Amino acid sequence: MRLPTLPALLLSALLASSGCSKSGPPQPLPPEQAPTELTQAFTKAKPELKVMAGQAVAAIEAKRYPEASVLLLELSSNPALDAKARDVVTRTTLSVNQLLRDAQTNGDPQAAEHLRRLQQSK
Numbered sequence: 014m015r016l017p018t019l020p021a022l023l024l025s026a027l028l029a030s031s032g033c034s035k036s037g038p039p040q041p042l043p044p045e046q047a048p049t050e051l052t053q054a055f056t057k058a059k060p061e062l063k064v065m066a067g068q069a070v071a072a073i074e075a076k077r078y079p080e081a082s083v084l085l086l087e088l089s090s091n092p093a094l095d096a097k098a099r100d101v102v103t104r105t106t107l108s109v110n111q112l113l114r115d116a117q118t119n120g121d122p123q124a125a126e127h128l129r130r131l132q133q134s135k
Contacts, residue, residue, distance in 0.1 A: 039104050039107065041107035041108040042105050042107075042108045044112060047070075047104075048074055050105065051066050051069060051105055052067070052070055054098040055067075055098055058094075058098060062094070062098075065087060065088055066098075069084040069105070072084060073105075073109065078113045078127075079124065082106070082109050082110065082113060085106045113128055114128065
């Protein structure tokens, strides 16, 4: 599975934040809120997007952050997302990225490898 490039992710986050009436960059969702927020944001989405969001929720709940990261990157690149879904995906991605950095700091080799691949995809 090919990862979207980091610049594309950053552009997506910028576009998502610029379309909102809030000022400043998007803030990470608290990890415990992300599953509920993702589920709510995709209740009326196309079935394939709803399935992918559900898989991301399951990965976050199971603390499989590399898998969640890939799913969120795929979701963020989908032009069919509405503004609310895009905002939630962006904020959840920021949260998962922080969790990956924390896991890397604590010696998790999978998190370190995933972050290395993300960095290389720039």
